[in-house]
Amino acid sequence: MTRGLPYELFLGFRYLGSRGHRANLSLFAWIGVGSVFLGVAALIIVQAVMTGFQDGIRDRIISASPHVVIFQTGASGMLDADRVAAVVRQVPGVRGATPFVLQQALFTSPSGDAHGGLVRGVDTADGSVMADLRAQLRNGRAEAIAEGEGGILLGSELARLLGVLPGDAVTAISPKAAITAVGMIPKMRRYTVAGTVQVGMHEYDASIAYVSVAAARDFAGLPGVTGVEVKLADPFAVGGIGREISRRLGFAYWVRDWREMNRNLFNALQLEKLALFVVVTIIVLVAAFAIIGHLVLLVAEKRKEIGVLKAIGASASSITAVFFSVGMTIGVVGTVAGSLVGLAIIWVQNTYKVIKLAGDVYQIDYLPMKLAPADFILIVSATLLLSFLATIVPARRAGALSPVDVLRYE
DSSP: OBTTBOHHHHHHHHHHTOOGGGHHHHHHHHHHHHHHHHHHHHHHHHHHHHHHHHHHHHHHHHHHSOSEEEEETTOSSBSOHHHHHHHHHTSTTEEEEEEEEEEEEEEEOTTSOEEEEEEEEEOTTOHHHHHHHHHHEEEEOGGGGSTTTOEEEEEHHHHHHHTOOTTOEEEEEEEEEEEETTEEEEEEEEEEEEEEEOOSOHHHHTTEEEEEHHHHHHHHTOSSBSEEEEEESSGGGHHHHHHHHHHHHOTTEEEEEHHHHTHHHHHHHHHHHHHHHHHHHHHHHHHHHHHHHHHHHHHHHTHHHHHHHHHTTOOHHHHHHHHHHHHHHHHHHHHHHHHHHHHHHHHHHHHHOOSBOOHHHHSSSBOOOOOOHHHHHHHHHHHHHHHHHHHHHHHHHHHTOOHHHHHHOO
16 A cells, blocks of 8 residues: 555556656557547537427427327318317316317518418417417417407418518418309408517417417308317327327327427437437447557566566566556546536537527527437446557556566566
8 A cells, every 4th residue: 555545556546647758658648648538528419409409399299289189081171170170178187178270371461571471370278289389389268269350370481471560451362263253263361469479489480370260260261170189298208109009090090209200300310319419329349449558658667677676576466456547547538637627618609508509591590409318327337448458458468578578677
């Protein structure tokens, strides 16, 4: 024991701080620490960015759209929506099931501005539907879209593009023409803007408009509704609940959930996350080679000391432990420093939202960062494993040196 430490650790730490004509060895050690530090910090930030971006888009999709939608197979609409909704509400895990109408439209304002979008008819008599609308409400009154008031709620970006405020009038033009005595004419409806809603995804906020089911059905010219939308208590349990809904309704109905409707988007994000993880891992591999290079030089520099130590009774395992402690110290210090810096950057970004994004391009207006515990454990474990593998071979070669051969030529 030396200064309370086993002599193997004492010598290892002493070799890390070489001075004088051996200062280059200390420089190589710092290069190794810096390489591990950069690799771990970069991996943590990349994983946090991709996970946060994916979860941010997913959460906005969940809040802006139904978790499950049900359509009638081979029909342009659903005539028995109330019966279907009643059946679906009996399924465990279902929070609400209501009819909805969806119709494309061209919106125009009194100033002449025009923009395409979607008229979505919702059941204003359902408390959960109105609660969701109030949660998205930016200004105005959600209740004003109830039957009889003739109001419409516009997405915040759609209202901005049209240049309208609550109380202004907008005209919705349907792509389905109406047949009159003078021929086919566009079907138009005039609404009063009751307020604006904001989901946080530009694609939704620039296209969505909410009215009552009756108003939307009249605008779309449907005898029934488009389908039934379902909200779940746990959106991530949608797989089993969706299958149960399909089983209870039978083959005449088509059930889709939010994961299926956005499958391509999530697959692309997952592939990008994996590709970036593999690319950034190369930095950690470079760090491993830096550790190998440092240990090889250190063993060559300390050959005489190794011979003396073995001559006075040091075992091969003790010599191996000396150089193993050097390599693992580089790996552990770099890993801890990189983890602390990476976690600090995540906290700063999530707290102060330093990095902003173009909402019309990325669907969200700032860069969220979220590091899953499993990802953090994977990064730290992989880095320490690479450090171990980079250390073990040079350390064992040092322990295998023969004191006779070393001292003969020194």
